[in-house]
Amino acid sequence: MRAGRLVSLLLLLQTRGRMTARELADELEVSVRTVYRDVESLGSAGVPIYADRGPAGGYQLLDGYRTRLTGMTGDEAGTLFLAGMPGPAAELGLGSVLAAAELKLRASLPGELADRADRVRERFHLDAPGWFRGDEPTPHLSTVAEAVWSSRVLEIRYRRWKAPREVTRTLNPLGVVLKAGRWYLVATARERTTAYRVSNILEAEVLDATAVRPSGFDLAGFWQDWAARYEQSVYTATATVRMTEAALRMMAFVFPPEMSRTARDLAGPADEDGWLITTVPIESIKQGHIELLKLGDEAEVLDPPELRARFAETARGLAATYLPIASAPVPTAGSTDALISPG
Template sequence: MRASRLLSLLLLLQNRGRMTAQELARELEVSVRTVYRDVESLGAAGVPVYADRGPAGGYQLLDGYRTRLTGLTGDEAGTLFLAGMPGPAAELGLGSVLAAAELKLRAALPGELADRADRVRERFHLDAPGWFRADEPTPHLATVADAVWQARMIDVRYRRWKAPREVTRMLSPLGVVLKAGRWYLVAGFRDRVTAYRVVNVLDATLLDEPADRPPGFDLAAFWRDWTEQYERGVYTGQATVRMTAEALGRMAYVFPPEMSRTARERAGPPGDDGWLTTTVPIESIRHGHIELLKLGAEAEVLAPPELRERFAETARGMGRTYLPDGADSTRPGPEGPGLRVGQSSDE
């Protein structure tokens, strides 16, 4: 355990340069006193680590000192190759670079670790896109990635969902994110940082102007907060729905997580007929209509009235298509025969 921690400390100093004892303690999840002892042990072992005093001080290695790739465990060596994503790397224009890096890494590993890494590669495969989703065409991804790597401003023509549909933006790129097979550009525009779907970039031009990066910007932390806010903010309405207990259980498999989770949390107890009432978050009347149609005849929209009428219109149209005489159908409800399809509750 201590040997692994000493190697981690050494690699931190090698990769990041000068670090304070407090920073090292936070990274290694140990006390500052433990860091002091570990640094002394490295020095005693011949590692040229020294300390600078003062407010800007800290520990660092002698210029030019590099440790060789040693001390990897079998699990660590294997997961390095598991992290290699040839598909996304190729989309970013880095496929050949990744392949060359993996070859060099494997050549540097001892025989036993190299064999273990090969077994991991043979037995695990990452397929990022979700089911029934093909890869999105992203012809401007390479330009976007170049802007991120080189920290240069980028001029984009972008298609968004609200009017005006096409806009031009000069963005300060901060990172790219692959989410469920979809690429996003995280970038600053004026005084705001947000995410842009790369598939919606219609044109992109790399500029010579350097991009500003906010001090301390953390891409992973931003993405976590942004996705949470997006998922909370996208559902601006709600529908009151009466459904069977079986339909509620099936929602987890065919609905977005936020919709099914909220429906389960807000569901009342089922009655003797197996039906219950719950509240389902929706983005809009159109969105609620499309999603709740998945439950078929096992759900009845009670509110809002606009959504209920949308379902009534759909049911009337389906009746004209599928019923031999085009007549309205009835089904039993909690209080008897129920409403005819298309009949409002206050008739």
């Protein structure tokens, strides 16, 4: 355990440069006192590590010192290969680069670790897109990726949902995110950082100017916060719905996560017939109508009146279509009705 921690501390200093004792302690999830002891042990073992005093100080390795020691375990070797995503890498224009990197990594591993990595590749596969969704056309993804990699300003013509539908934006690109098979560009424009759906980019051009990247920007942290705010912002209204317990359970499989999660959280107790009342967030009357129709006759909209009226209209239309068919006699195989056309 301690040997692995010493290797991790050494690799942190090698890859990141100067770090304070507190920063090392946070990364390694140990106390500062433990970091002091580990640094002393590394120094005693001949590792050229030294400390700079003062507010801007910290530990660092002697310039030019590199270690080839990785301390990679079998589980680490296997999960590293599991992280490879050839499909998305190819979309970014990095398919051949990823293949070459994996080949070099595979060749550098000792026999036992290489076998472990091969077994993981043979037994696990990541398929990012959701069910019943094809790949989105993203002809400008490679241009977007180039701007991100090279930290260059990007100018795009973008199609959005509100008027004016098409806009031109000059962006400081910060990163790309693959979410459920959909690519997004995280970028700053006019001091506002947000996400742009890459499939909605109509034109893209990398400019000569260097992009400005906020100090300490955390792509993963930003995306988590942005995605949570986005999910909450699209639901601008609510519907009061009476439904069966079975319908409430089914929502998790056929509804967007925010709708089903809120409906479960706000559900009241079921009556003796298994019906309950809950509140469901909706984007609009039209969207609520489309989603709640999935529950069929196991749900009844109580409010708002406009949504209930739309369901009543749908019910009348369905009755007009299906009830005459249901009440008509069904011709049997030996009946003459089956051979004589109407009129």
